[in-house]
Amino acid sequence: MGTIWHPTLNSEQGPKYKAVVASIRNGIETGTLKVGDKLPPVRELAWKLSITPGTVARAYTILTEEGALQAEVGRGTFVARPLPVDPSDMPIEIDVIPHSAEEDGNPYHVSLFSPHLPCVGQDKLIRHLMAQVAQDPPSGVMHYPSRDSARPAREAVIRWLEGTPLGPLRERDIVLSHGGQNGISLILQTILRGGRPTVLIEELAYPGFRRAAELLRADIVPVAMDDDGIIPQALDAAARAHDAQVLCTSPEVHNPTGGFTPVARREEIARLAQKHDFQIVEDDCYRMGVNRAPSYRMLAPGRGWYVSSIAKTISPSLRFGFAIAPEGKSSALRRTAEHGFFGLATPLSDVCALLLQHPQIDQLTEATRKAFNAYVQSAVNILGAYDLVWRPDVPFLWLRLPMGWRAGAFCQAAEAEGIQIRTAEEFVCREARAPHAVRMAINAGVSLQSFEAAMTRLRLLLDSPPEQLSV
Known part of the structure; x- marks a missing residue:
């Protein structure tokens, strides 16, 4: 082995194979077992510890799968070189204040067509997991799904x-x-x-x-x-x-x-x-x-x-x-x-399998929900005097337009102010009559300040329908 290692079993560690695993891990952590050291053959270690060879073999297999040991055919089992730290295994820093990039570099133009998620750290996690899958795809890259x-x-x-x-x-x-x-x-x-x-x-x-x-x-x-x-x-x-x-x-x-x-x-x-x-x-x-x-x-x-x-x-x-x-x-x-x-595609399913089971995924989704809620609350504070339907955990608003505004005209006026929204006509069958209402998705991909400025411009439009403007 190249070193003196005296394995011991702790009876309080449950099954004997787990005790063997713990003993070897302890030897590696304390430096008694060094990289490249050869462990005793299965039967020899079993005899020393008065346990079955199958128990030792199970412990060796677990540590080999973890990367702590390396088995070489015809030569034996050795202490493996530690793997480099994979960035995907590192904790993801969750952003309390989401980071966002203004769309098209222009904070004045705000699209409210579809919800835009805030970046609270999930972007980093996805990149890390993609890198992990690229290094060692669980499903391979040469097979059909x-x-x-x-x-x-x-x-x-x-x-x-x-x-x-x-x-x-x-x-x-x-x-x-x-x-x-x-x-x-x-x-x-x-x-x-x-x-x-x-x-x-x-x-x-x-x-x-x-x-x-x-x-x-x-x-x-x-x-x-x-x-x-x-x-x-x-x-x-x-x-x-x-x-x-x-x-x-x-x-x-x-x-x-x-x-x-x-x-x-x-x-x-x-x-x-x-x-x-x-x-x-x-x-x-x-x-x-x-x-x-x-x-x-x-x-x-x-x-x-x-x-x-x-x-x-x-x-x-x-x-x-x-x-x-x-x-x-x-x-x-x-x-x-x-x-x-x-x-x-197998790389996609591999990434998503890791993503949905990541220990921080619940924290990330909760941070996303809270960030969305901040935008919803701002919209309600600015537009709440009108017939607005909203929920704190829903990424869009439904606005019934006041007298004097029709949905098509309001959307055109909003677009002239740099804001894109959807009319109720998009949600009804072609021959049906649509209410005078619009849907506004929450865009957390722009800063909260840009979003609030867009809401303020919409309120000014609502305050001055075309009939009043023509007087």
Whole structure:
């Protein structure tokens, strides 16, 4: 061995193989065992310690996998040279005050089309994990994606969704997708049958529902809603009249109004799904806090499909999302994905598996939520005198315009002031009448000062509608 090493076993360390591991680690840490020193053969050390050779072999294997030891065929087992510190293993500094870059270098121009996440440290973590995967990709770089290679990412999603009321959930129920929109498309491809199937949506709805349905040549029927979401009586009539196959809805964070569908209303909708034999697709991509009610996957067993992503909580750049099938339908959803694109690129699924299980990921997402909330509070302080719908953990605002403003004219006036916002027309079917309202996403990619300045310019517009200006 080149050194005098007297192994000892501590009976208080539990199983004997763990005691052997601890003894060798102690020898390395104290310098008794140095880099390159050869450890005794398995049988020799087992005899000295009065334990079985299998116990010693297990300890050697654990330390070899950790990188503390190095096994060389025909030569024996040696103390390995310490690996260089990987930056991905280092703690990520979470920024209490997010760092942001002004879009296009011009703080006057602020896009409120889509939420823009603040950088609170997740950007550094993603880069570190990408470097780690590049050095040693767990899934390799020479194979097609497979169910086995994506399993760590699916298991990471299970961990990520801990506490979400989804009912019984196994990793095989999850299908990875290229963001939430791709997840919606996969589910509709799996569900819809016939030449002209019917898809029901809320009368104000996320445009991606319509786009996914149109790609599948489905008819889209809007259903009337109130402040609690879809009105059950209207849903009953629409499902009966159109023989609908699926309802697409966003009950936790309604897009664009920011509304919430309470449990009693969801239970009524679940009963109607059973009565009329249609499926329910739940889009949960915008939720940043805890669930306030059970999902349709729990309330409507066998009918509830769930979609989410990390775009609004960690980063949209990775395009990592997931669709979850009801019990008994995961195989069909999995086939749809595999027949469409085989699976996510293995380096992407490897990075996301590490990302969602990183010990600091919960702190980072909480820091993101708090940063968003600071922007929301500023917007409310400036625009709160108007009919503004907001929630502290939702990254957009819904503004019903005052008398004298129409949505199209208001958006044009805002754009002239360097601010881009979405009109209510973008969230209704083509032939439907839209309310005079706009959706403003929170852009935490610009400084809070630039954002507040944009809100102030919007307030000045609201204070002076065209009718008053023309007097």
